Amino acid sequence: MAHSFCIDITPEEKRQLLEIARQSIVEGLKNGAALEIDSSQSRGNLDKILASFVTLTQKGELRGCMGSLQASEALAQSVANTAYNAAVRDPRFPKLTAEELPDTDIEISILSPMEPLSATSQIDLLNQLKPGIDGLLIEDGHHRATFLPQVWNKLDRPQDFFRQLLLKAGLPPNHWSDNIRVSRYQTLSFDEYGSLDT
16 A cells, blocks of 8 residues: 555544445435535544545456545545545446445545646656655646556556556657646545554
């Protein structure tokens, strides 16, 4: 698992967020909308304005992943929204069904603030990356894509990580321009079957 930025989230808060994610998917499949969180019941880190991603897998294979890169709402509501979106709005996959849900694992990633990177070339950028730690966002005109730090598990060389991200954004793998913007971030990630105590 990737190293994370420093956020003092408790095991109980992790359990609550995972429960919110699953409840939001159940609610969304029934009613067509994410679970609405009662703000009076979300305290501590759950009430902090933080961005999140939710990744759904089945037997270790990706089944959906959606999130927000910019923090704009309380973490509990962010997780509820991104879990629902991962289940029904990821354009790479058909909408999740209720029958699939028992075989679907949920992972939550809480994002640090974005850190813009200044680089003059691909090589310059690659030398700044921290494999296994950095998530990356690239933007160039209408092209935009991100990889969470977990993607390093499959693409462990910086050049492979970045070039696959360019392809995801619809750009050629050797692309570089004066207009490209690159930002990095870290995540705190946890799932239903890993240890919640760290």
